[in-house]
Amino acid sequence: MYKSITADSSFLLMIDIQERLIQAMFNKDEIIKNSIRILTAAKEFSLPLMVSEQYPQGIGSTIPELKNLLPQDINIINKTEFSCCKAQGFGDAFLNLKFDSGTKDTVILFGIETHICVLATAIDLIEKYNLNVVIAADSCGSRTEQNHKLALDTLRYAGCFVVPTETVIYSLLEKSGTPQFKALLPLLK
Numbered sequence: 001m002y003k004s005i006t007a008d009s010s011f012l013l014m015i016d017i018q019e020r021l022i023q024a025m026f027n028k029d030e031i032i033k034n035s036i037r038i039l040t041a042a043k044e045f046s047l048p049l050m051v052s053e054q055y056p057q058g059i060g061s062t063i064p065e066l067k068n069l070l071p072q073d074i075n076i077i078n079k080t081e082f083s084c085c086k087a088q089g090f091g092d093a094f095l096n097l098k099f100d101s102g103t104k105d106t107v108i109l110f111g112i113e114t115h116i117c118v119l120a121t122a123i124d125l126i127e128k129y130n131l132n133v134v135i136a137a138d139s140c141g142s143r144t145e146q147n148h149k150l151a152l153d154t155l156r157y158a159g160c161f162v163v164p165t166e167t168v169i170y171s172l173l174e175k176s177g178t179p180q181f182k183a184l185l186p187l188l189k
Contacts, residue, residue: 005171011048015111019060025141034139034165085124110139115151
């Protein structure tokens, strides 16, 4: 059963939006635009954030447009596993993040590729950590649109809440007229 997205209960996991990998995505411009939006919202709400990079020596690091929005002290999880949950150090980083920031039972996932690392990570977060998993669908992508769509269907079937980035941001906002709403409104127009 789905639980609401709130700033108090949520954290983010950005998966592998890296220099060489992003170039192969069918929807790369949409991924970049929406990832900027979601990272900006995360900063506005001081949401905890985890970031992974798949084999950065070969694929490159997180793209500059997004790296500039990350906290300077962020610990990026380098991995060769497709599921972030299986990467060395992920469990410790997750537990530290979860407990340092209070109870967080909803993870907002976004990144690439939807049908590989995002899907594998989402399934493991449900099975191993019993988390509510929200997929910011238009902040995710694959090399082909068909793989992306099939993965989103599979994620829904697995129990993830699959929504647009705007839904995530408006859910975090909860109402208009707040300082956060005024700060984020330009991103939503």
